[in-house]
Amino acid sequence: MDIPPTSPQLQALHRPSGVGVVDKAAAILDALEAGPTSLAQLVAATGIARPTLHRLAAALVHHRLVGRDLQGRYILGSRLGELASAAGEDRLTSAAGPVLTRLRDATGESSQLFRRQADSRVCVASAERPVGLRDTIPVGTRLSMKAGSAAQVLLAWEDHERLVEGLSGAVFTPTVLAAVRRRGWAQSLGEREPGVASVSAPVRSPSGRVIAAVSISGPIERLTRQPGRVHAETVMRAALNLTELVRSAETTSS
Structure with missing residues (x-):
């Protein structure tokens, strides 16, 4: 997956709600809609600092909103299908x-x-x-x-x-x-x-x-x-x- 350093599409989708952690989680999910994505690509797509993004992604994996493929890349999780x-x-x-x-x-x-x-x-x-x-x-x-x-x-x-x-x-x-x-x-x-x-x-x-x-x-x-x-x-x-x-x-x- 090739994501440019800045993502106007994601910026347009995410006018801040005022709840920062929710906005960041939503940005991660939107970035994953394009397909399997590495941590570095998620950082580039969302503009979220790497340590923060890693922590949020781990929490989303825990709740099955995000998953990992066989190559370790992040993907949309099975819980989204259930919802x-x-x-x-x-x-x-x-x-x-x-x-x-x-x-x-x-x-x-x-x-x-x-x-x-x-x-x-x-x-x-x-x-x-x-x-x-x-x-x-x-x-x-x-x-x-x-x-x-x-x-x-x-x-x-x-x-x-x-x-x-x-x-x-x-x-x-x-x-x-x-x-x-x-x-x-x-x-x-x-x-x-x-x-x-x-x-x-x-x-x-x-x-x-x-x-x-x-x-x-x-x-x-x-x-x-x-x-x-x-x-x-x-x-x-x-x-x-x-x-x-x-x-x-x-x-x-x-």
């Missing part, structure tokens, strides 16, 4: 209601939509089984990314660094996640809670990135010890339906 997805969450959750209701009716089990938020997964929409024994997960419930079929789906397609980090302390193994990627769905038996089984499949953004997981869950006695064999096709169809609705909504809004 961008969250900005479109209204479209996703509004489209999810009817899809989850149909999935519940087709399987007879409670259905949920999970999104990843930092080191947790959050239920952002659900359709509860109306009667009988059920696995109740209210909207807003925050669950671990270390167990459960939805956690497997939300982690399986991550980049190598986040995959390794996510597997640390997880109930599932790299072999399990490889199987999830191969077949396109996940199942769990008593991972999150004893006696509870679940099946999940990925919802993807128009770019193909996994942004959510559609799930059903209920007692093992009803879902059996091979819930994927019984329900995977139906859950995958619901996830694909939601993927297409999100793509259609984004195309319309564009």
Whole structure:
């Protein structure tokens, strides 16, 4: 990347807000929009003193707003993609209601939509089984990314660094996640809670990135010890339906 010593584009973008550290962080992110950048190039592009820029870049890396590539250059971080997805969450959750209701009716089990938020997964929409024994997960419930079929789906397609980090302390193994990627769905038996089984499949953004997981869950006695064999096709169809609705909504809004 070749950045001139002064950057009129960045100067035009950043009329100071009066909060210096925020202005500098924003300047760094704007410079990285052009692609992988060395520390020296960031200094040249932003005009920020090298020690200050190094300290700010380290803090942005810590919060995953900035990352490092294999050559050690700075790049935009994965957290920005998560925040961008969250900005479109209204479209996703509004489209999810009817899809989850149909999935519940087709399987007879409670259905949920999970999104990843930092080191947790959050239920952002659900359709509860109306009667009988059920696995109740209210909207807003925050669950671990270390167990459960939805956690497997939300982690399986991550980049190598986040995959390794996510597997640390997880109930599932790299072999399990490889199987999830191969077949396109996940199942769990008593991972999150004893006696509870679940099946999940990925919802993807128009770019193909996994942004959510559609799930059903209920007692093992009803879902059996091979819930994927019984329900995977139906859950995958619901996830694909939601993927297409999100793509259609984004195309319309564009």
